[in-house]
Amino acid sequence: MSLTAADWPVAQSVEQIAANLATVHQRIASACARAGRDPASVRLLPVSKTVDEARIRMAVAAGCHQLGENKVQEAQRKAEAMADLGVHWSVIGHLQTNKARYVARFASEFQALDSLRVAEALQQRLLLLEDRTLDVFVQVNTSAEPSKYGLEPAAVADFVQQLPAFDRLRVRGLMTLAIFTPEVERVRACFVRLRELRDQLQQTAPAGLDLSQLSMGMSGDFEVAIEEGATVVRVGQAIFGARSTPDSFYWPTPGAPA
Numbered sequence: 316m317s318l319t320a321a322d323w324p325v326a327q328s329v330e331q332i333a334a335n336l337a338t339v340h341q342r343i344a345s346a347c348a349r350a351g352r353d354p355a356s357v358r359l360l361p362v363s364k365t366v367d368e369a370r371i372r373m374a375v376a377a378g379c380h381q382l383g384e385n386k387v388q389e390a391q392r393k394a395e396a397m398a399d400l401g402v403h404w405s406v407i408g409h410l411q412t413n414k415a416r417y418v419a420r421f422a423s424e425f426q427a428l429d430s431l432r433v434a435e436a437l438q439q440r441l442l443l444l445e446d447r448t449l450d451v452f453v454q455v456n457t458s459a460e461p462s463k464y465g466l467e468p469a470a471v472a473d474f475v476q477q478l479p480a481f482d483r484l485r486v487r488g489l490m491t492l493a494i495f496t497p498e499v500e501r502v503r504a505c506f507v508r509l510r511e512l513r514d515q516l517q518q519t520a521p522a523g524l525d526l527s528q529l530s531m532g533m534s535g536d537f538e539v540a541i542e543e544g545a546t547v548v549r550v551g552q553a554i555f556g557a558r559s560t561p562d563s564f565y566w567p568t569p570g571a572p573a
Contacts, residue, residue: 323534325556326370333377335554336361343548346541357541360405362533362551364389365558368396374555375400381423383407383549387414394421407490407530407549409464412436419445426452426490426530426549429466431474434481441483451484452530455512457505458494465491468512472519479521488528488546489513493536502536506543513544 326332336359344354362383363371371382371393380401384390385408394404405424412432418425419440428434428451441449453474456465466474471489478486489512493505509531516526530547532540537548552558 323552323557326373326554329373329376332370332374332379332554336377336379339550339553342538343541346538350542352541356546358547360407360530360547360549361554362407362549363393363555364551366551366555368393370555371397371402372400375402379554381405383426383551387417391417391421416440416444419449422449424450424452424487426547427454427464428452428484429454429464431477434478434484438481438483448483448485450487452488452490452528453478453486454490455509457491457508457512460494463492468508471512472516475516475520475524475526478524486524486526488526488530489516490530490547492533493531493540499536499539503539503543506531506540506545510544 326335339359343357343359347354347357360381360383361374361379363374364383364385366374374382381403383405384393385406387406387408387410390404390406394402403423404421405426406418406422407426409427410418410425410433415433415436419437425437437449441447453471454465455468455471456463457468475486478484489509491505491509493502496502509529513526513529520526528546529544530549531545532538532548534550534553537545537550540548
């Protein structure tokens with residue numbers, strides 16, 4: 316969207332993070348009011364990518380008990396270093412099959428499932444080594460940008476039909492990244508596409524498969540996402556402050572090292 320780093324000063328204390336959280340929750344409530352929704356129907360997932368351990372500990376003290384990370388190895392380092400905090404970690408970025416073992420070990424949620432190879436790698440680790448289940452979202456490329464990961468909308472129905480074979484993966488819904496543009500209606504179109512796809516899939520999805528959740532919207536566009544049905548919003552900079560690392564580092568081009 317059109318917001319810049321100046322809109323998100325870096326939060327350096329528990330009090331500043333708590334104040335930012337309160338502001339975000341108020342924005343969520345206002346968006347829900349416009350859409351005639353209950354604010355309790357939207358889960359805020361604070362995203363702590365690039366945030367150091369000291370500030371993450373402040374965030375936990377301010378009330379954050381679930382955190383999202385894009386880079387698997389960064390997330391694993393943080394999970395190990397802060398195991399005493401009891402944080403639930405959500406991996407929201409692209410996953411290579413050779414890193415599935417890390418996600419199976421520490422994450423409570425994976426929001427970027429877009430291949431059967433990754434599903435199989437997670438299934439094997441969860442079944443044979445971890446003996447647990449993992450909540451997952453299917454990532455969809457609703458903007459049709461070649462720079463984005465995720466399944467094409469037309470491929471999602473067939474993909475979903477194959478997911479019951481992976482019984483250690485608990486499907487929760489769909490996830491998308493909207494197009495990066497200040498043109499609100501182009502952003503909104505991505506969210507509408509995901510919601511409509513979810514509604515269609517719910518008519519044909521295998522029995523027992525839960526597709527009710529929609530993870531969409533970030534710091535610059537989460538209010539639009541809520542207006543279009545988001546049940547999870549992934550918010551980092553509006554809570555922790557602007558990042559010095561460009562978004563392209565955390566949302567790499569398909570084929571580039573992740």
